Amino acid sequence: MIPALMPTYSRADLAFTHGQGAWLFTERGERYLDFGAGIATSSLGHNHHGLVAAIATQAARVMHVSNLYRVPEAERLAQRLVDASFADSVFFCNSGAEANEGLVKLIRRAMAQTGRPERYRILCCEGAFHGRTLAMLAATGNAKYLAGFGPAVDGFDQIPFNNLNALRAAITPRTAGILIEPIQGEGGIRVASVEFLHGARAAADEFGLLLGFDEVQCGMGRTGKFFAHEWAGVTPDVLSAAKGIAGGFPMGAILATGSVASHLTPGSHGTTFGGNPLACAAANAVLDVLLAPGFLDSVSAKGRLLAAELDAIVADAPNVFSSRRGMGLMLGLTCVPPAAEIQEAFRAQGLLVVAAGENVLRLIPPLTLTEADILEATARIRAAIAPRRAQAGAAAPCVITSTASVSA
Numbered sequence: 001m002i003p004a005l006m007p008t009y010s011r012a013d014l015a016f017t018h019g020q021g022a023w024l025f026t027e028r029g030e031r032y033l034d035f036g037a038g039i040a041t042s043s044l045g046h047n048h049h050g051l052v053a054a055i056a057t058q059a060a061r062v063m064h065v066s067n068l069y070r071v072p073e074a075e076r077l078a079q080r081l082v083d084a085s086f087a088d089s090v091f092f093c094n095s096g097a098e099a100n101e102g103l104v105k106l107i108r109r110a111m112a113q114t115g116r117p118e119r120y121r122i123l124c125c126e127g128a129f130h131g132r133t134l135a136m137l138a139a140t141g142n143a144k145y146l147a148g149f150g151p152a153v154d155g156f157d158q159i160p161f162n163n164l165n166a167l168r169a170a171i172t173p174r175t176a177g178i179l180i181e182p183i184q185g186e187g188g189i190r191v192a193s194v195e196f197l198h199g200a201r202a203a204a205d206e207f208g209l210l211l212g213f214d215e216v217q218c219g220m221g222r223t224g225k226f227f228a229h230e231w232a233g234v235t236p237d238v239l240s241a242a243k244g245i246a247g248g249f250p251m252g253a254i255l256a257t258g259s260v261a262s263h264l265t266p267g268s269h270g271t272t273f274g275g276n277p278l279a280c281a282a283a284n285a286v287l288d289v290l291l292a293p294g295f296l297d298s299v300s301a302k303g304r305l306l307a308a309e310l311d312a313i314v315a316d317a318p319n320v321f322s323s324r325r326g327m328g329l330m331l332g333l334t335c336v337p338p339a340a341e342i343q344e345a346f347r348a349q350g351l352l353v354v355a356a357g358e359n360v361l362r363l364i365p366p367l368t369l370t371e372a373d374i375l376e377a378t379a380r381i382r383a384a385i386a387p388r389r390a391q392a393g394a395a396a397p398c399v400i401t402s403t404a405s406v407s408a
């Protein structure tokens with residue numbers, strides 16, 4: 001019999017009643033250290049006082065009025081995002097997929113309005129994830145996600161990630177823009193090389209294309225910069241944000257330079273819920289934390305601590321992990337056994353992580369976690385893999401003995 005909740009996920013048998021900081025508590029009274037953060041979304045952790053108070057206060061004032069009226073909370077939020085980024089103008093929506101849809105519409109519209117309507121195709125990268133709407137399935141290009149949903153929406157071409165020659169070779173007179181995740185999240189914490197991002201910028205400029213970055217997962221402070229592309233010193237023309245932007249309240253945003261954003265005139269794009277007072281109050285509360293002096297540096301410092309701990313674990317347990325990837329608090333462990341088995345062992349030790357492509361486990365905790373939380377997590381990882389290390393360790397003396405006898 002079909003469950004009332006459509007069975008689109010194979011869910012872990014865990015139901016959380018409440019959370020505090022980086023911790024979640026179940027209805028059975030167990031506590032879990034949350035290194036998944038609702039897929040890099042609960043950026044301030046659980047029950048964050050400022051965020052909870054902002055939502056409660058705004059909810060009691062007014063939640064929703066529609067975009068037929070001015071929304072002061074949205075105007076303030078947009079100005080703060082503009083001040084903190086490359087962008088001159090922002091459109092608010094409700095999810096990452098919706099932000100990417102708008103990003104692609106904006107690129108196409110800019111081409112059409114500058115006399116190049118034949119340029120409508122977007123170059124996307126293999127291993128990317130851009131969302132689950134019909135067009136974003138085609139942008140993502142993953143056969144597994146496309147299966148059974150009819151003809152893929154036209155207008156998206158895939159190139160190998162981090163391959164600049166392939167990117168340049170794929171540009172045709174129909175190409176309008178390039179869409180890249182500076183760090184692929186679902187794809188397995190694959191970091192775009194600085195050369196690739198610079199090369200994409202140069203190619204866009206050379207051929208008159210627009211460069212879009214999907215920072216739905218890697219943006220909003222996750223890597224220790226406001227946006228991840230800042231590490232590479234490359235700016236896009238248009239960018240999508242969502243996930244962490246409102247700390248768990250559903251929201252997405254399209255950020256663009258003035259020359260691109262000016263192509264969206266009244267009536268050309270819209271949303272009922274997007275940028276409503278409640279969502280904007282939540283996002284403003286997130287910015288209160290992210291933009292506080294020193295906060296992003298603290299994300300970097302915590303990221304370095306976690307990365308160093310993970311590197312030591314990888315070095316100690318090469319039979320369990322083959323590498324550590326990522327930057328800031330967007331890190332991944334490449335597993336040797338099936339990642340699902342290691343994820344299960346972590347869960348048995350009360351540590352939650354998220355699986356990704358390439359047999360990777362993602363560690364994407366709240367940005368507000370403490371150093372003690374990090375050390376607690378890495379102690380739990382060590383405990384979770386201890387049985388596998390012991391197995392490998394038991395075999396090691398035999399190898400050493402035989403080597404010794406050969407050389408003796």
Ligand SMILES: *Cc1c(COP(=O)(O)O)cnc(C)c1O
Binds near residue numbers: 097132186216
């Ligand atoms: C999660 C994600 C999306 C889709 O966001 P939704 O809010 O689920 O629609 C798009 N791009 C990236 C990089 C993501 O990680």
